[in-house]
Amino acid sequence: MDPDFFNDFLSANLIYLLLALLVVVIIFRGIKIVPQSEQHVVERFGRLRSVLGPGINIIVPFLDVVRHRISILERQLPTASQDAITRDNVLVQVETSVFYRIVQPEKTVYRIRDVDAAIATTVAGIVRAEIGKMDLDEVQSNRSQLISTIKATVEDAVDNWGIEVTRAEILDVNLDQATRDAMLQQLNAERARRAHVTEAEGRKRAVELNADAELYAAEQSAKARRIEAEAEAFATGVVAKAIADHGLEAARYQVALKQVEALNALGAGTGKQTIVLPAQALEAFGDAFKMLKGGA
Numbered sequence: 001m002d003p004d005f006f007n008d009f010l011s012a013n014l015i016y017l018l019l020a021l022l023v024v025v026i027i028f029r030g031i032k033i034v035p036q037s038e039q040h041v042v043e044r045f046g047r048l049r050s051v052l053g054p055g056i057n058i059i060v061p062f063l064d065v066v067r068h069r070i071s072i073l074e075r076q077l078p079t080a081s082q083d084a085i086t087r088d089n090v091l092v093q094v095e096t097s098v099f100y101r102i103v104q105p106e107k108t109v110y111r112i113r114d115v116d117a118a119i120a121t122t123v124a125g126i127v128r129a130e131i132g133k134m135d136l137d138e139v140q141s142n143r144s145q146l147i148s149t150i151k152a153t154v155e156d157a158v159d160n161w162g163i164e165v166t167r168a169e170i171l172d173v174n175l176d177q178a179t180r181d182a183m184l185q186q187l188n189a190e191r192a193r194r195a196h197v198t199e200a201e202g203r204k205r206a207v208e209l210n211a212d213a214e215l216y217a218a219e220q221s222a223k224a225r226r227i228e229a230e231a232e233a234f235a236t237g238v239v240a241k242a243i244a245d246h247g248l249e250a251a252r253y254q255v256a257l258k259q260v261e262a263l264n265a266l267g268a269g270t271g272k273q274t275i276v277l278p279a280q281a282l283e284a285f286g287d288a289f290k291m292l293k294g295g296a
Contacts, residue, residue: 029061039105041068051106070105074166077116082124084131086139090179094131095171098123098154104162112161119158123168126153143170 033056034040040052042064049064059066077098084092098119102108112118130149131139139146151168158165 026061030058032057032059032066037071037073039070039072039102040066041070041105041109043067048106048110068105068109070102070108072102072105074099074101075116077120077123079171080120080124082127084128086131086134086136088135090136091176092131092136092139093174094127095174096123096127096150097169097171098165099167100158100163100165102162103164107160107162115161115163118161119154119163119165122157123150123154126150126157127170139173143173146170 032040032052034052034054036054038054040057042049042052042059044060044064050059052059052066077100079095079097081093081095084094086092100119102115108115127150130146130153134142134146147168147170150170151165154168155165
């Protein structure tokens with residue numbers, strides 16, 4: 001075989017091989033596959049060129065370079081604790097936690113160096129400012145409203161960094177021991193006051209019920225006396241009518257009836273009793289028995 005032909009053949013194949021290798025490198029450098037949980041920031045000559053989303057992307061080989069691979073998964077900042085003073089001058093220690101995710105990687109890359117530290121510092125300042133507007137009781141009772149306010153304020157502050165704050169939580173609000181002791185004393189005093197009020201209301205209610213009972217008894221007694229008076233008036237009317245109709249005999253009959261009833265009442269008493277009556281009384285009772293017998 002001619003050596004020149006062999007050399008020419010080898011040289012041609014080597015060129016084709018190099019060209020094929022170059023094509024493979026260009027394809028490899030020009031096609032970028034981005035995972036679903038990431039976005040890639042592409043630069044050309046040191047300047048921002050584009051942001052590659054999940055899937056297959058094509059760039060210009062050797063000119064475009066992927067400089068930053070940014071995770072778009074939700075992140076949680078480490079639990080932070082900061083001191084704050086309420087509007088009524090109570091020192092509290094607030095534990096917070098913030099969740100966020102990057103939605104515009106180009107802003108996060110080129111506008112802030114340490115995003116976690118920046119968000120933590122921003123949250124601390126906002127928490128101190130918001131708690132300073134509230135009394136301690138409001139901080140304890142309106143925690144959900146405080147969380148919403150902090151979240152909205154943090155979102156406005158970090159908007160230029162391409163970040164979305166998904167959640168903000170206040171995990172705990174701690175007080176120093178002196179404040180806790182003072183609050184405990186106040187709580188015990190409030191409980192004692194409520195107990196005294198309840199006891200006083202009970203006594204008041206008892207007096208009201210007793211007064212109502214006495215009033216009811218008086219009304220019933222008055223009603224009974226009124227009925228008795230009406231009965232006596234009715235009886236008097238009957239007697240008066242009898243006298244008018246039958247004359248003096250009817251009156252004597254009524255007097256005799258009363259005398260006999262009185263004697264029966266004396267005789268019905270308990271124990272041994274001795275009744276001394278004058279002779280005129282005996283005669284009167286005798287006349288009464290005769291009249292009753294005759295009336296019967």
